[in-house]
Amino acid sequence: MGKEPEDTIASRISRVLADRIVRGELAPGARLRQDHIAEEFETSHVPVREAFRRLEAQGLAISEPRRGVRVASFDLAEVREVAEMRAVLEVLALRHAARHLTPAILDAVEDAAREGDAAADVHGWEAANRRFHRLILAPCGMKRLLASIDDLHAASARFLFSAWQSGWEKRTDHDHRAILAALRQGKADEAAAILQKHVQWIGRGPQPAKTGAAREIFAIVG
Amino acid sequence: MGKEPEDTIASRISRVLADRIVRGELAPGARLRQDHIAEEFETSHVPVREAFRRLEAQGLAISEPRRGVRVASFDLAEVREVAEMRAVLEVLALRHAARHLTPAILDAVEDAAREGDAAADVHGWEAANRRFHRLILAPCGMKRLLASIDDLHAASARFLFSAWQSGWEKRTDHDHRAILAALRQGKADEAAAILQKHVQWIGRGPQPAKTGAAREIFAIVG
């Protein structure tokens, strides 16, 4: 034991780069130079190029032939787009997942909700939030749908971290509580209705020190 | 002039392979051997591997580390899944596109509808159908959403070609006509409601000569 499935180098690189992009360590528009990345990961650039293709498909990077790969930019319109896609897809997933939710799962969901409310910083909150959503949706068992939702959550997280680089404050997420309560009572439609609105709630982050462009301070907070 | 944008070799390979998978020339489970494909396209296998990553993201192929890439399999559950994802995403796109539809676009939509009804074989119908849907949805201007819908259309086409390898018969698509009529009258909600049902209509293909597994003869026909 201890021997992990040990997937390919390309997938490891793509995971690490995706994480950096989502966390904002790599800024929108930043160039991703294959040789430099290859050197960092102590590999050749062949797996790096494969990782790029993955990031491209996730919408985290943009590749221009012969001109390299850059971190994808985004604007308020895309934040809205992602929010609306999440709304319809997560509702669809929940409709199917509802009948497969067990008390044990709902207990774990409650844990995630509590953890989110108690989170001291935006990263902690995001992790708990993602866990909450995944727990209630995964039982739908629709792999393609769940993969799409995962990609949208990565985009959401990026918007969120971009808006709240600091200045996070604890708050009780009443939507999460209401969704959980509805699910416990078997009211799937009610839960779905709350979820649909919840995911489309777009918040305004704290004003940055420098009065930067206003387009970067909005994010999905659901 | 005459000088095409000339994208990368990898993207050309991924397009050709995607087309073969969709048309059923490459059967589910078939192995995609990088060296053979590289030889066919007269390149090395590096761009081939990049193309694989793209096909994987589209859900057309599955890669197992060290064990190669295979054409993805599918079953009735996935046909339903794709139909439902298309339903919610296309409705979302149409809601946004509606206000941007011009009479000129609607004329082109009517052309596509006519072409679909007149199509003599399943490939002709699929091309016209795809054009119909793209024409009414593209004006939403949401790139991420449209890209997801395109991938789902590729999956749909695959299911369709798998079910109707032959035995296609002309028929007037009343849903398309009703959607068009509603859009001409500015009744976006009505058009969206029809579209939502339309896309989820799953038809049963003609029984193949050999009584094969029943799971392969169902497909989305909208």
Place this chain on the structure above:
DNA sequence: CTTCTCAAAATTATAGATAATTTTTTCCGC
């Protein structure tokens, strides 16, 4: 001081070569 041109440097994209793993085949014992 600006901006244009051209050369040098950096970078991307692909080819060719190598190591490691998996699959297939062969062949031996039962």
Place this chain on the structure above:
DNA sequence: GCGGAAAAAATTATCTATAATTTTGAGAAG
């Protein structure tokens, strides 16, 4: 003949090398 171990072949994944393109920068002309 049937299973199964061992060798051979095929295949994947990666690295190194090369060609082609783009970006950068220096220097000259205006």
